[in-house]
Amino acid sequence: MSPAGPQAARVFELGQLFFWTCSAVLVLVVLATLWALWRAPKADARTPAPGNVPPEPGRRRAVNVALGLSIVGLLLLIAASVFTDRALARLPLQGAVHIELIGHQWWWEARYDDPDPSRVFTTANELHIPVGRPVILTLKGQDVIHSLWLPNLGGKKDLIPGRTATLTLQADRPGTYRGQCAEFCGLQHAWMALLVVAQDPVGFDAWAEAQRQPASAPTDxxxxxxxxxxxxxxxxxxxxxxxxxxxxxxxxxxxxxxxxxxxxxxxxxxxxxxxxxxxxxxxxxxxxxxxxxxxxxxxxxxxxxxxxxxxx
Known part of the structure; x- marks a missing residue:
């Protein structure tokens, strides 16, 4: 409920539209039900059987209006979903950070790609990304189906063994954001978290350069x-x-x-x-x-x- 990037903001706006539209429909249905119950005549010997009640023109018009509004509402929600999907695909990718993210039972492997093979490095269970730059995640499943969900930064995407998927996101402000495997993947599925640390570009470059260095040799x-x-x-x-x-x-x-x-x-x-x-x-x-x-x-x-x- 607190989007920190353009992808998450689009998804949040779509969710708000669905929530308020469906809430309005729920209120109308409840009011219509209460109104129908209030107007219903009490049954007695003179009340004709339901099958013998002649259709009322007003009732037929009400049904047609309700059906028409339902169709229009559904078409609007479909259109909003399509436009949101298009907006998610329009994130500029110049200068993007490329990360290969592999799901294991029950941990995340992150490989930061670079045109220079000597600058490639691997870490685990924690992503660092620069604020204001797009990030392209190449997603792979090593053993079973996993699903990456970063609610503050983007949508949700499955990691299926034998297939490669991509997820694009961007952070607009610094912070630490919780990610989670959202597809049941075994006994410890609930403990398969991924922390995403969004840093200013200078801090990210310094972190990445430190990660490329070999482990410090012990001296004591x-x-x-x-x-x-x-x-x-x-x-x-x-x-x-x-x-x-x-x-x-x-x-x-x-x-x-x-x-x-x-x-x-x-x-x-x-x-x-x-x-x-x-x-x-x-x-x-x-x-x-x-x-x-x-x-x-x-x-x-x-x-x-x-x-x-x-x-x-």
């Missing part, structure tokens, strides 16, 4: 031990950290995981205590997730969390 003993724990466990088989030998592609990339706001695709805030609990047993928070439990010693767990929290 605790984080060095944490890196060794990560590389020596199954973590490196599923996750990728740019600048290290961890190149897994079955789980979210962790190159700059310490700078993300949430864990588990919006399941909980990203802090040291919750990260440790998540690593120890993610099934406590998202039953059915593919990440297994880990029985690290307390010292190793503390070092691992310190290493991951420092990836910013």
């Amino acid at each position: 003993a605790l984080r060095l031990r944490g890196q060794a724990v990560f590389m020596g466990s199954t973590c490196a088989m599923c996750h990728a950290i740019q600048g290290t030998d961890a190149n897994g592609n079955q789980a979210p990339a962790l190159t700059h995981v310490g700078s993300r706001r949430t864990l588990g695709a919006g399941r909980m805030p990203n802090d040291a205590q919750r990260l440790a609990a998540w690593i120890t047993n993610p099934q406590d928070f998202k039953p059915g997730t593919n990440m297994p439990a880990h029985a690290f010693s307390q010292d190793d767990l503390q070092a691992l969390v310190a290493y991951l929290q420092g990836l910013k």
